[in-house]
Amino acid sequence: MLALTRLLSTGTSALTWLEVHRKLAALITAFGPSSKTASAQAAAYPFTRLRSDGLWTLIPDVPMDRVTPLQEQAVVGQLEAGLQVWLLAHPHVALQAVHELAVTNFAPTVIPDVLAAIGLDADTLDLPGTATADLLDGPPNDAATLLADDARRSPTDRKRSTAWRHQVLLAWDRACAFCGYDGQLLNTPVGLEAAHIRWFQFSGPDDVDNGLALCSLHHKLFDRGVLGLTTNLRVQVSAAFTARSPAARGIYALHQQTLVQERPGHTTPSPEHLRWHQRQIFKAPAL
Numbered sequence: 697m698l699a700l701t702r703l704l705s706t707g708t709s710a711l712t713w714l715e716v717h718r719k720l721a722a723l724i725t726a727f728g729p730s731s732k733t734a735s736a737q738a739a740a741y742p743f744t745r746l747r748s749d750g751l752w753t754l755i756p757d758v759p760m761d762r763v764t765p766l767q768e769q770a771v772v773g774q775l776e777a778g779l780q781v782w783l784l785a786h787p788h789v790a791l792q793a794v795h796e797l798a799v800t801n802f803a804p805t806v807i808p809d810v811l812a813a814i815g816l817d818a819d820t821l822d823l824p825g826t827a828t829a830d831l832l833d834g835p836p837n838d839a840a841t842l843l844a845d846d847a848r849r850s851p852t853d854r855k856r857s858t859a860w861r862h863q864v865l866l867a868w869d870r871a872c873a874f875c876g877y878d879g880q881l882l883n884t885p886v887g888l889e890a891a892h893i894r895w896f897q898f899s900g901p902d903d904v905d906n907g908l909a910l911c912s913l914h915h916k917l918f919d920r921g922v923l924g925l926t927t928n929l930r931v932q933v934s935a936a937f938t939a940r941s942p943a944a945r946g947i948y949a950l951h952q953q954t955l956v957q958e959r960p961g962h963t964t965p966s967p968e969h970l971r972w973h974q975r976q977i978f979k980a981p982a983l
């Protein structure tokens with residue numbers, strides 16, 4: 697996504713190792729799972745491994761995963777030359793690729809933050825769903841064909857259950873599971889959302905035990921890993937979260953609270969999905 701955005705804004709996808717070490721490492725920390733891997737190594741994995749499908753090249757060509765050669769040889773990475781030329785002639789397809797990567801890897805609440813972090817406005821990606829047909833117009837090489845295949849296999853094609861949101865809000869008595877917010881406008885919940893514990897994009901099912909009713913703020917903070925939930929249903933607040941105002945510092949008070957709004961006898965969140973959120977989303981350690 698970083699390379700495609702670079703291509704769209706400057707006409708080249710070239711990224712030096714120095715930039716990648718700085719920018720990509722920060723993005724991985726902000727939007728990836730918590731990890732003890734050093735930042736240079738965390739950036740070196742995707743920077744070198746992205747070559748394996750032929751879309752990405754390194755100059756000079758250095759071994760996989762190793763940080764030292766990247767530093768010593770001032771390596772530059774860029775999209776495969778033919779693909780880059782073709783994407784420059786079809787910038788809407790490059791945008792569509794960024795869109796596909798966003799919607800297949802991040803929860804909807806997180807996508808605007810990811811795009812802002814790589815320098816794109818979410819509104820830019822509000823495209824009609826016709827780019828796949830464009831991709832089939834005759835991409836010039838194998839790399840572009842691979843990109844087209846990826847677009848066709850989009851997991852966003854998976855059907856969403858329209859009943860799921862309703863069931864989740866009902867299961868939590870139309871109130872935020874974390875703070876109890878239950879605002880309504882004209883007898884309809886407002887500012888209240890059904891949140892997937894295991895993200896839909898990562899095979900999270902539309903099951904009631906994979907859902908929480910959360911107010912808009914707590915949904916966002918849950919999806920960004922500020923808030924977590926243990927398997928014994930205690931709220932966790934990430935130690936990485938900081939705030940100055942009383943309103944924001946109120947988040948700290950949620951730490952170790954139990955969920956209060958669940959209907960007696962109703963399905964509790966699945967420990968398996970909670971463990972996925974702990975591993976992949978929550979920014980450990982907790983307070």
Ligand SMILES: [Zn+2]
Pocket residue numbers: 872873874875876877910911912913914
């Ligand atoms: Zn709330």
